[in-house]
Amino acid sequence: MADPQSQSQSQSxxxxxxxxxxxxxxxxxxxxxSQPLSVAAYTLSLLRSPTxxxxxxxxxxxxxxxxxxxxxxxxxxxxxxxASLSAALRSLRRNDVAFIVAPSSLHIPVLxxxxxxxxxxxxxxxxxxxxxxxxxxxxxxxxxxxFTTASLAGKLPPDLPVVLLDSPEFLSMLESGDSELRDxxxxxxxxxxxxxxxxxxxxxKGVVLTHRNLISLIAGMYQTKIFDSLPNSGGGANGGSGxxxxxxxxxxxxxxxxxxxxxxxxxxxxTVVLMEKFDFVKMxxxxxxHRVMFMPVSPPLVVALTxxxxxxxxxxxxxxxxGSGGAPLLKxxxxxxxxxxxxxxxxxxxxxxxxxxxxxxxxxxxxxxxxSVGRLAENLEAKxxxxxxxxxxxxxxxxxxxxxxxxxxxxxxxxxxxxxATFGPDGWLKTGDLCYFDSEGYLYIVDxxxxxxxxxxxxxxxxxxxxxxxxxxxxxxxxxxxxxxxEAGQIPMGYIVRKPGSNVSAAQIMDSVAKQVAPYKKLxxxxxxxxxxxxxxxxxxxxxLVAHAVSKPSSKL
Numbered sequence: 167m168a169d170p171q172s173q174s175q176s177q178s179x180x181x182x183x184x185x186x187x188x189x190x191x192x193x194x195x196x197x198x199x200s201q202p203l204s205v206a207a208y209t210l211s212l213l214r215s216p217t218x219x220x221x222x223x224x225x226x227x228x229x230x231x232x233x234x235x236x237x238x239x240x241x242x243x244x245x246x247x248x249a250s251l252s253a254a255l256r257s258l259r260r261n262d263v264a265f266i267v268a269p270s271s272l273h274i275p276v277l278x279x280x281x282x283x284x285x286x287x288x289x290x291x292x293x294x295x296x297x298x299x300x301x302x303x304x305x306x307x308x309x310x311x312x313f314t315t316a317s318l319a320g321k322l323p324p325d326l327p328v329v330l331l332d333s334p335e336f337l338s339m340l341e342s343g344d345s346e347l348r349d350x351x352x353x354x355x356x357x358x359x360x361x362x363x364x365x366x367x368x369x370x371k372g373v374v375l376t377h378r379n380l381i382s383l384i385a386g387m388y389q390t391k392i393f394d395s396l397p398n399s400g401g402g403a404n405g406g407s408g409x410x411x412x413x414x415x416x417x418x419x420x421x422x423x424x425x426x427x428x429x430x431x432x433x434x435x436x437t438v439v440l441m442e443k444f445d446f447v448k449m450x451x452x453x454x455x456h457r458v459m460f461m462p463v464s465p466p467l468v469v470a471l472t473x474x475x476x477x478x479x480x481x482x483x484x485x486x487x488x489g490s491g492g493a494p495l496l497k498x499x500x501x502x503x504x505x506x507x508x509x510x511x512x513x514x515x516x517x518x519x520x521x522x523x524x525x526x527x528x529x530x531x532x533x534x535x536x537x538s539v540g541r542l543a544e545n546l547e548a549k550x551x552x553x554x555x556x557x558x559x560x561x562x563x564x565x566x567x568x569x570x571x572x573x574x575x576x577x578x579x580x581x582x583x584x585x586x587a588t589f590g591p592d593g594w595l596k597t598g599d600l601c602y603f604d605s606e607g608y609l610y611i612v613d614x615x616x617x618x619x620x621x622x623x624x625x626x627x628x629x630x631x632x633x634x635x636x637x638x639x640x641x642x643x644x645x646x647x648x649x650x651x652x653e654a655g656q657i658p659m660g661y662i663v664r665k666p667g668s669n670v671s672a673a674q675i676m677d678s679v680a681k682q683v684a685p686y687k688k689l690x691x692x693x694x695x696x697x698x699x700x701x702x703x704x705x706x707x708x709x710x711l712v713a714h715a716v717s718k719p720s721s722k723l
Contacts, residue, residue: 178561179542179607185558186549189542190607191529194385196545196572197354204352205380205429206248206282212388212433213241221409222435229432230272231439233414233452239272241435247340249347251280254339258310260285261356265309265326267291267300267318269442270419273331275428276340277313278419282359282377285352289360289372290420292702297321299370306372306579307360354378360579361422361519372579373422373519380429382572383522386544387430390529412484414439414458416449416467421702423492426523427462446470450480457484464492464704465499466643468512472502473642473665483509491515491524492703494611496633500536514539516611520588520595522573526609538608546571549594550602553615559602564612567601568594600627617708619648619656624686626658628708631689634682635660640670645698645706649691649715659691661711663698693718 179187197203221227224242231238239247258264264286268274274290281288289307291300293314300321304312311327319328329336358377362370413431415438417424431438439456441449449467452458461467468490471477488510495514503512516539517524528540542548549558550565559565574595577585590596600612613627620626628646635644643663648656660679664670672692680688693715699707 178605189546191544194389194544204282205377206279208381209433228437233439233441247276248279249344251339252283253344255284258286262310263287263289263307265289265312267314269293270440274419285350287357363519374576374579379522379573384429388433411459412437413460416441416444418702422519422523454481460487462489465495466704487511493705497537498633498637520575535608541607561603561605564602567597567599570594619658621686622654626687640668643698647708647711657690660689661695
């Protein structure tokens with residue numbers, strides 16, 4: 167008879183001998199590391215494989231739709247433009263960095279694949295960044311050329327060569343070159359992308375991802391084919407065929423979430439609707455018009471869908487799944503969403519820019535545990551490390567999550583000290599996240615270790631208090647930060663966005679929270695704000711709020 171304890175350990179993926187968690191999914195076969203191969207070539211080889219949907223056709227299947235203009239590219243047109251632009255970019259040398267500052271458009275996927283095909287390094291940035299922020303990123307990645315638009319070019323240094331994506335010259339590059347894509351001599355160990363971390367705790371760092379990193383990620387996503395079970399959409403983007411899943415990307419393509427999701431939809435031959443910039447109403451219109459079935463989203467969008475009265479004015483019946491990532495999704499928000507949209511599956515994934523974007527997920531017939539971010543992705547290992555003792559912990563115990571596997575970054579460009587501080591012995595990446603695994607191998611994120619509020623001798627997770635705040639009917643959004651206090655060290659302080667028409671007071675909010683938590687977790691200061699500052703992925707920019715708090719008066723209990 168099997169030992170119940172060892173059976174439980176196998177169900178969690180935890181090995182008591184090595185004190186390591188292993189992925190519960192089948193290992194993914196990867197190309198030999200010595201084989202010259204770009205992630206672009208690998209992704210397009212999957213697109214052309216026999217396992218693509220029967221309804222798929224390079225000539226007739228729509229790949230990209232611009233939500234604002236309704237302009238479309240079929241897969242065959244996309245491939246032709248990639249081949250043409252790649253030929254025009256042959257002057258770029260292998261490992262030259264291309265800095266990209268532009269909103270999402272039909273040109274961006276073409277540009278990414280062209281650069282990756284010729285061995286150049288893709289380094290995209292947020293077009294909302296200030297000139298000073300862009301100057302720092304340029305100093306980090308040292309680009310040979312920048313791709314931008316006429317309206318944004320003035321933000322860039324005058325000595326950096328620039329190609330304007332909205333110029334006649336660039337448009338001619340999409341149509342005048344070779345019609346067949348020629349593979350360049352790209353090694354899998356070469357740098358594919360330098361993506362910038364969110365910068366919630368200081369200046370952004372450039373995360374170096376290799377072609378091998380991204381090939382490993384896409385291989386795992388292709389093997390599981392997360393969204394293959396989506397039923398027929400009943401038409402929409404593909405002229406009524408209805409057999410090709412349709413996604414909507416409101417998330418930016420310069421962020422790792424949008425970056426790897428773009429690679430995924432290309433590999434599996436799906437249609438994607440792109441938004442140049444996020445607009446809630448236009449997003450609802452696009453879902454209705456294009457019969458969108460899936461959206462990768464950040465938690466603030468889940469909150470908006472749950473709380474907005476506008477949603478009822480649109481037909482969202484085609485929408486079947488939302489995959490939330492980029493920041494933790496609070497249980498209260500998820501519960502409210504599920505109550506309002508019982509027909510839509512909502513689940514979480516987890517990853518960092520340093521893990522190529524994805525580290526855990528829920529796939530296929532796996533149970534959706536809404537508080538969990540899913541199970542370890544293929545080919546990954548994990549440890550839960552006690553921050554005080556360094557001991558590796560079994561299921562049910564909280565500690566810092568460490569990860570190891572082929573999707574883990576090469577390091578931070580030009581910052582050996584930060585790279586060394588982020589990696590532990592034997593190639594383990596220290597995530598900085600306080601987590602635990604349950605007995606079935608599902609991962610739960612408690613909070614960022616550095617964001618735990620140290621109130622006297624106690625640790626207070628901001629996410630727990632934010633969950634309570636968002637459950638209050640008068641609150642549209644909220645964030646909790648550590649506020650310096652001479653006696654306690656730090657005290658929990660809440661930043662509150664009231665719902666329109668609400669005049670709820672600071673005292674009422676603090677009283678409501680105090681009734682639901684232990685005394686040491688009580689909110690002791692409140693400030694009202696028009697909007698919570700967040701990164702492109704939806705992470706709360708607590709550093710900005712702390713700076714605001716110490717310079718402004720607020721309500722105090």
